[in-house]
Amino acid sequence: MKLAELARVSGEVGAAAARSEKVALLAGLFRRTEPAEAPVVITYLAGRLPQRRIGVGWQTLRERPGPAAEPSLGVLEVDAALSRIAAVSGAGSQGERRRLVGALMAAATAEEQRFLLGLIAGELRQGALDALAVEALAVVCGVPAEEVRRALMLSGSLGGLAQRLLAEGPDVLGEFRLTVGRPVLPMLAQTAKDVDEAVDRLGPCAVEEKLDGIRIQAHRDGELVRVYTRTLAEITERLPEVVRVVRELPVGQVVLDGEVLALDAQGLPRPFQQTAGRVGSGVEAVGVNAELPLSPVFFDLLAVDGTDLLDRPAAERHAELARLVPESARVKRLVVAAPDEPGARAAAREFAATAIGAHRHEGVVVKGLDAPYSAGRRGSSWLKVKPVHTLDLVVLAAEWGHGRRTGTLSNLHLGARRADGGFAMLGKTFKGLTDALLAWQTGRLRELAVREEPWGVVARPELVVEIAFDGVQRSSRYPDGVTLRFARVVRYREDKTAAEADTLETVRALLPG
Numbered sequence: 001m002k003l004a005e006l007a008r009v010s011g012e013v014g015a016a017a018a019r020s021e022k023v024a025l026l027a028g029l030f031r032r033t034e035p036a037e038a039p040v041v042i043t044y045l046a047g048r049l050p051q052r053r054i055g056v057g058w059q060t061l062r063e064r065p066g067p068a069a070e071p072s073l074g075v076l077e078v079d080a081a082l083s084r085i086a087a088v089s090g091a092g093s094q095g096e097r098r099r100l101v102g103a104l105m106a107a108a109t110a111e112e113q114r115f116l117l118g119l120i121a122g123e124l125r126q127g128a129l130d131a132l133a134v135e136a137l138a139v140v141c142g143v144p145a146e147e148v149r150r151a152l153m154l155s156g157s158l159g160g161l162a163q164r165l166l167a168e169g170p171d172v173l174g175e176f177r178l179t180v181g182r183p184v185l186p187m188l189a190q191t192a193k194d195v196d197e198a199v200d201r202l203g204p205c206a207v208e209e210k211l212d213g214i215r216i217q218a219h220r221d222g223e224l225v226r227v228y229t230r231t232l233a234e235i236t237e238r239l240p241e242v243v244r245v246v247r248e249l250p251v252g253q254v255v256l257d258g259e260v261l262a263l264d265a266q267g268l269p270r271p272f273q274q275t276a277g278r279v280g281s282g283v284e285a286v287g288v289n290a291e292l293p294l295s296p297v298f299f300d301l302l303a304v305d306g307t308d309l310l311d312r313p314a315a316e317r318h319a320e321l322a323r324l325v326p327e328s329a330r331v332k333r334l335v336v337a338a339p340d341e342p343g344a345r346a347a348a349r350e351f352a353a354t355a356i357g358a359h360r361h362e363g364v365v366v367k368g369l370d371a372p373y374s375a376g377r378r379g380s381s382w383l384k385v386k387p388v389h390t391l392d393l394v395v396l397a398a399e400w401g402h403g404r405r406t407g408t409l410s411n412l413h414l415g416a417r418r419a420d421g422g423f424a425m426l427g428k429t430f431k432g433l434t435d436a437l438l439a440w441q442t443g444r445l446r447e448l449a450v451r452e453e454p455w456g457v458v459a460r461p462e463l464v465v466e467i468a469f470d471g472v473q474r475s476s477r478y479p480d481g482v483t484l485r486f487a488r489v490v491r492y493r494e495d496k497t498a499a500e501a502d503t504l505e506t507v508r509a510l511l512p513g
């Protein structure tokens with residue numbers, strides 16, 4: 001398949017309004033996809049690189065050559081070129097990456113260049129999410145989408161599943177079963193405004209502490225224990241504490257879902273960065289002790305001694321979990337079996353307040369007692385409730401968007417007021433922006449631009465934006481040593497001046513620990 005065809009369909013999917021139209025476009029593309037191309041095609045459509053990071057920044061991307069007149073690049077040819085770029089290391093690596101990127105871009109048409117820029121920069125937002133690809137594969141194979149979803153959660157790889165489906169047909173779906181030692185995609189939670197809303201939506205439920213750790217899945221077969229991340233990467237050797245706890249359980253085979261986190265002397269969670277740095281997840285860690293002990297906390301049981309529990313009610317799965325796993329290694333929870341009984345909702349709210357306050361967790365997850373384990377999906381039977389932090393920050397600069405955001409200023413550079421009157425850069429975000437907001441901010445920021453660069457504009461620090469985020473963490477990437485976690489735009493505050501924006505001291509006060 002030519003990259004030009006993939007780029008064209010990507011744009012069409014992004015422009016399509018109806019879900020059915022997006023699925024039809026993807027199904028047509030998959031019918032023209034060779035099985036060997038499927039993993040790359042699906043990964044690109046989701047806006048990701050199979051290589052994850054290739055060591056190329058904006059300085060390299062903005063110095064690209066003029067486009068080719070005719071399309072010639074194949075999808076697998078591009079993937080091989082990006083792998084070569086990612087593999088470059090050592091003395092002179094920056095120049096060699098620049099040369100390889102230049103050669104790739106010189107062979108790409110203007111449309112292909114735009115697609116590649118968005119893909120490499122991580123800002124390709126055309127709406128072709130994995131859920132749509134699952135539905136499109138189901139259309140191609142003539143089977144219900146639920147059958148493909150279940151195979152996906154048990155295989156863990158949409159690209160690998162697509163390759164087999166396109167090569168062997170729908171009969172291959174029956175081969176995907178829960179197997180000890182082969183991780184499955186974790187079940188995820190949707191969001192609720194507060195505990196009352198979550199209980200209203202679910203009825204009989206359990207309220208569990210939401211831990212700010214690293215999601216893990218532990219598999220045991222006899223004495224062999226393997227531990228995986230939420231992205232299904234194996235990290236067994238990094239977590240001997242988890243291996244030890246799982247080996248001590250009175251069971252021969254088991255698959256457990258949970259988190260691992262670092263605790264202080266009082267048994268309270270340490271900052272997320274310390275856990276992430278100890279696990280070696282690639283998240284920045286400042287002053288992390290490599291010997292920092294970690295504690296596993298399990299909250300679900302997927303299989304035990306040859307019995308698949310995925311379709312069993314949550315209450316039944318937890319009963320088995322409680323039978324096998326000691327309380328010290330289980331998540332704290334409150335069962336709300338009869339939400340309408342006097343005091344039930346008040347107890348749930350109190351549990352959540354304690355989890356966030358005294359226990360220093362990031363929120364709670366409310367889970368329906370009768371729900372199966374919907375691996376790989378944001379199931380409506382798990383609802384997370386977290387306090388929402390917001391700050392009023394100043395837009396310092398903005399980068400040009402790519403993909404469907406081409407021609408608009410998208411990625412915002414966010415700043416907090418310093419005591420000396422300047423602004424501290426806290427990070428960037430392009431999340432939470434509607435098309436209307438993108439158009440408005442592009443015009444406004446060009447009015448405020450003090451200079452334009454190939455990558456975007458540097459603006460007068462006058463425009464205030466309200467930013468929601470999940471927390472503050474230390475970072476050596478920015479001069480003032482702090483950054484926001486999962487920042488997204490709520491709204492612009494034209495009623496506020498830059499002098500009324502939040503201060504760096506306010507931001508630092510939110511640092512954990």
